Amino acid sequence: MKMRCKKAKKNISLTMDSRLESVGQEKLQAHLRSCLACQNWNRQQLWLREQIKVPEMIQPSPDFFAHIQNKINKTATRQRLFSFNPTMLRPILLRAAMLLILIFAAWGGFSLGDRLDAPAAETAAAVFSQTMNLNAYADMPAESFGAVYNRLLQGELQ
Amino acid sequence: MALEKSDLELLALTAAGDQAAFAKLVRKHQSRVFNLIYRFTRDRQDAEDLAQEVFFKVWKYARTFKGQSAFSTWLYRLAVNTCLNYRQKKKNEPEPLPLLGEFAAETNAAGAEILTRERESFLNKALNGLPVRQKMALILANFEGKSYEEIAVIMEVSISAVETLLFRARQNLAAILKPLKKKGEL
Numbered sequence: 001m002k003m004r005c006k007k008a009k010k011n012i013s014l015t016m017d018s019r020l021e022s023v024g025q026e027k028l029q030a031h032l033r034s035c036l037a038c039q040n041w042n043r044q045q046l047w048l049r050e051q052i053k054v055p056e057m058i059q060p061s062p063d064f065f066a067h068i069q070n071k072i073n074k075t076a077t078r079q080r081l082f083s084f085n086p087t088m089l090r091p092i093l094l095r096a097a098m099l100l101i102l103i104f105a106a107w108g109g110f111s112l113g114d115r116l117d118a119p120a121a122e123t124a125a126a127v128f129s130q131t132m133n134l135n136a137y138a139d140m141p142a143e144s145f146g147a148v149y150n151r152l153l154q155g156e157l158q
Numbered sequence: 159m160a161l162e163k164s165d166l167e168l169l170a171l172t173a174a175g176d177q178a179a180f181a182k183l184v185r186k187h188q189s190r191v192f193n194l195i196y197r198f199t200r201d202r203q204d205a206e207d208l209a210q211e212v213f214f215k216v217w218k219y220a221r222t223f224k225g226q227s228a229f230s231t232w233l234y235r236l237a238v239n240t241c242l243n244y245r246q247k248k249k250n251e252p253e254p255l256p257l258l259g260e261f262a263a264e265t266n267a268a269g270a271e272i273l274t275r276e277r278e279s280f281l282n283k284a285l286n287g288l289p290v291r292q293k294m295a296l297i298l299a300n301f302e303g304k305s306y307e308e309i310a311v312i313m314e315v316s317i318s319a320v321e322t323l324l325f326r327a328r329q330n331l332a333a334i335l336k337p338l339k340k341k342g343e344l
Binding site for chain 1 (some may be wrong): 185186188189192194202204207209210213217277281285299300304321324325329332335
């Protein structure tokens with residue numbers, strides 16, 4: 001199958017970087033023999049490659065490293081003065097967290113202790129009396145239920 | 159005679175804050191990095207500033223280098239990304255190509271030497287007219303002699319993307335320079 005011009009141009013580009021395998025090379029050469037436009041494109045590319053060459057290596061200025069060092073030193077000073085590094089604060093934060101836990105635990109202990117304290121004896125009696133509604137029997141004889149029952153049996157009470 | 163330390167050893171010392179090792183590393187690679195950037199910016203002062211920025215990044219991020227690629231590849235990647243960012247920043251102030259008429263007038267008035275210089279300048283401007291990634295791929299392939307595989311790693315793209323970038327760069331460059339070539343001025 002005949003190679004199209006777009007593919008041929010791509011292959012010219014690959015050839016310039018020695019990336020085209022031999023089969024592709026043969027097809028490309030066959031295309032170039034018959035296509036004037038691609039021949040021109042190929043010539044143009046070879047010419048361009050020559051033109052845009054930068055022949056010699058140029059050297060940076062002699063104080064090149066000194067400038068980098070200045071930059072590093074400046075940044076280091078700035079960092080020392082203004083920077084916030086969370087890893088530096090890690091031990092402090094850990095201690096603060098432990099202290100907070102202790103304070104919270106102590107407060108919780110005191111607060112629960114207050115609630116769980118046994119009530120005083122009078123308070124307990126009053127609460128018991130109220131709960132049992134003992135006043136409901138206030139008009140009854142001030143004796144035990146057993147004594148009242150015995151007296152009822154003996155007919156002393158009507 | 160003491161053996162020279164390898165790049166990785168020097169980098170490890172740099173990561174530990176050894177400025178002497180860092181200085182050695184910079185002196186060893188400064189020319190290559192500077193020339194790569196110079197070919198991209200075509201401006202000596204900008205190239206110097208950017209190359210310094212690249213080595214500053216080496217100092218700053220030495221600890222993060224995990225050795226998954228060669229040190230030189232990592233260095234190239236830093237340089238390429240610095241160049242691409244530079245173009246991004248400079249996008250607001252584009253450098254226009256000279257008008258063909260202006261160029262012709264100047265060259266008619268000057269001698270052969272000036273003509274060559276002007277031609278170089280025009281070619282540089284044409285190169286600057288290329289999209290940044292295409293230009294960088296072209297520089298890495300044509301001037302740095304990098305293989306497609308290396309370019310792919312440095313630019314963090316696939317090999318077929320490198321092929322396309324280079325093909326388009328050449329196509330665009332030819333299109334930019336075609337009018338002048340037709341006129342016989344190039």
